[in-house]
Amino acid sequence: MTQLDIVKAFLDDADIQAKYNLPAAEAAQVTMSSQHGTDAQLLVGLIRHFVSVTEDASTINLAANRLNAHLENVLR
Amino acid sequence: MLIRQLRISNFLCYYGTDNQVDFTDGLNLVLGANGYGKSKLYDAFQWVFSDGITDTTGRSGLKMTSLVKGDLVSEKAKAACAVGDSVETSVMVEVEYPRSGIPKKYQLIRTYRVRRTDDKTWIEPGKSEFRLMEFDVLDYKPVPESNHADVLERLIPVDVRPYVWFQGERGINNLIDTSNNQALRNVIKRLSDIDRWDKYIQVAEKAYDSARNAFDQELKKSQKNQTRITELQTEQRLLEKDVRDLEQHITNASQNQQAAQENHDHLSASIEFAQKINRLTQERSRAETAYTTAVKQADTFAEGLSRKLFTDNWVLLGTTALLEKFEDKLTAYDDAVALRKATANLTKQANEKLQVRLPDNVPEPIYVRQMLTAEHCRVCDRPAPQGTDAYEAIASLLKVEPETIEPHRPRQNLKALYRQFYTNGLGMKNSIDDISQRVRQSYTEQTDGQDRVKLLKDELDAKIREVQEQEQLSGLTNARDIVNAMDGAVKDIKKYEGDLVRQRTQKTDKEIRLRVINDELSKLSEGEVPPILTRKKSLLFDLVELTKRVKKEKYRQLVQQLEDAANDHYRNINAPTGAFYGKIRFIETTDGGYRPAIIDTNGREVSNLNTSLMSSLKLSIIMAIVSANKTRNYAQFYPLISDAPVSDFDVVKTLTFFRETANTFNQSIVIVKEMLLDDPNRAGRYKPDFARLGELKANLTAAGQTLTVYQLDMPDGVSNDFRSEIDISIQKIDC
Secondary structure, eight states: OOHHHHHHHHHTOHHHHHHTTOOHHHHHHTOOOTTSOHHHHHHHHHHHHHHHHHHHOSSHHHHHHHHHHHHHHHHO | OEEEEEEEESBTTBOSSOEEEEOOSEEEEEEOOTTSSHHHHHHHHHHHHHSEEEOTTSOSSEEEHHHHGGGGBOHHHHHTOOTTOEEEEEEEEEEEEGGGSSOEEEEEEEEEEEEEOSSSOEEOOSOOEEEEEEEETTEEEEOOGGGHHHHHHHHSOTTTHHHHEEEHHHHHHHHOOTTOTTHHHHHHHHHSSTTHHHHHHHHHHHHHHHHHHHHHHHHHTOOTTHHHHHHHHHHHHHHHHHHHHHHHHHHHHHHHHHHHHHHHHHHHHHHHHHHHHHHHHHHHHHHHHHHHHHHHHHHHHHHHHHHHHHHTOGGGTTOHHHHHHHHHHHHHHHHHHHHHHHHHHHHHHHHHHHHHHSOTTOOOHHHHHHHHHHTEETTTTEEOOTTSHHHHHHHHHHHTOOOOOOOOOOOOOOHHHHHHHHHHHHHHHHHHHTHHHHHHHHHHHHHHHHHHHHHHHHHHHHHHHHHHHHHHHHOOSOHHHHHHHHHHHHHHHHHHHHHHHHHHHHHHHHHHHHHHHHHHHHHHHTTTSOHHHHHHHHHHHHHHHHHHHHHHHHHHHHHHHHHHHHHHHHHHHHGGGOSOOOEEEEEEOTTSOEEEEEEOTTSOBOOSOOHHHHHHHHHHHHHHHHHHOTTTOHHHHSOEEEESTTTTOOHHHHHHHHHHHHHHOSEEEEEESOSEEEOTTSTTOEEEOHHHHHHHHHHHHHTTOOEEEEEEEOOTTOOTTOGGGOOOEEEEEOO
């Protein structure tokens, strides 16, 4: 299962799509067009980063720290 | 991994060094009638890879070389071995490992050697030798022992092996226990990548914890609603601790349940024997008690029998006549007493009379008789010759002489005593008359008792024999322990299942409450905490929830994927038979597990499936386990090796199973007794069913598959009864 498959699996969740106004078709493509809200774009970016750090980091703590740092940067 | 060749030397029933099978891609069938070494051929693979062979005593698992020892060696080879010489048994499996781009070839060789010290004694080491060789340019070279485990695991992982290598119905049952809700969950966990989602949950939770701590610290600084915030944060902390504790409890309960289930599975192979032995042992105890009681009763009865001589008056048997005789005697006695009395009376009268008639000076009769004898009167001293008046005068004196009467001796009158005896005798007369009947009855009872003792002894001996036979057959000597352990395992499974349901419900309730608290805290934090912290916390909370939902969904998808794949195999195997077969559905159970069921067209579960459907259900699930996971693609990487998987199938279903196997696995080696016919030219021997094999080959060829067939055979005249003559040969069949 590739990282892209995993990202798609997360974005395929109906609850998260509803909460973050994420169109199902675009979630399947993992591409957010600019007309969608920042929430959806933020979520897609978060999940892409989340998958990347979880797959690459050697420990749980390291992955969690990198995820937090990423969010800090994005939200500031 | 593909198996290319199997070479067997002096292994079990395979004598000599010429036993070789070359396997190809596609379906490889090995045909062998019962007793022709099918299981031993399967054991050859097991021995090489796992250093053990099938345990035929009913236990699950393998019987290792350390236990089998010299029995691994062909009896015929041993019989031909001279004292002082050795016999070596060896099995070599040549495999190809095509996963790393360039195919690699390995030879796995296991050997075992015994030495004969005299006619009956052998030196049998407890270990076999294993060599792993890798093909390198021109020749095979040894792989260092330190790398053996890695290479073997790469060739076929230990946890995959049971799903692609299995033997008969028992092997299938060990893999798929349809009565066990957790069986499918375990299979999915073992053979899928479902656990990777746990890592995502852990990372999201860790990130969320950090974000929430930062948020909480800021919130504590707030002056507004401090009481409520503190209250909520305290409850939140407690709830989180509870959830963590519950998760730990759930993990523990799940592990305990798994351990109990494994224990149950381990015992299930021998429980049938154990229950039977246990039942027979109880019956033997009951038979022993009945026998002991009967012996005691018989002994007591026999002892009472001799006492009855007196207690039941048996000693008086046949004395009824004596009673009559006694009556006569009593009458005679009465008469005698009366006579004696009368006589005495008469004597007395006579004496009295004599006293009156005889004057004094009359000589005593004795002197009168002396005078008559002498013919001389001594009173007057004159002769008194016989015939004279004088003689007559003397003789007349005697005429009146009374008879001499014995003086009357006083006697005790016993009449009353004898009358009492007689009365007593009369009172016992009826009882005495019945003695014969009572004696007969008692002896009949004694004979019945002895017969019963004999019968119970026979029953006891039979039970003892039955228990011994079952113990020998199963190799079990601790049946009671196994039954008790099984009972304990079943109770444990139920208990932990109950714990899991309860704890999961509690966890869900607490998580719902945590969400409510989280929302309220977020509202209270507005304007009090930097928005970035609130946002971060909220996003990461959503991420935690998302990861959990996705894992659950992925699990559901895997179950569905498995169900779909199982149905494909199930339909392909059963549809051509034309008989009802329904559809497989994995039904979710309350404890979070799944159990497979067959559903009819109305969606109703079909109960009491016949053994053929049940076997095809299980085989379909096994095929689905290896074929459903496209990511790992076990069916392409590992060969199926199965001994007697189709013993419950008819010919049509057997053929469809072969076709399905060929379609599912890149390589399969199926060892069966089917597809053989009696050979009319050889007594007690078989020949391949070329018509069926031809049909199968045509089908497979049309589907782009290949078929290779071997037959296990024995020389004419050799019988299975003589182990030292058994010599199975492996012949390739051209069909």
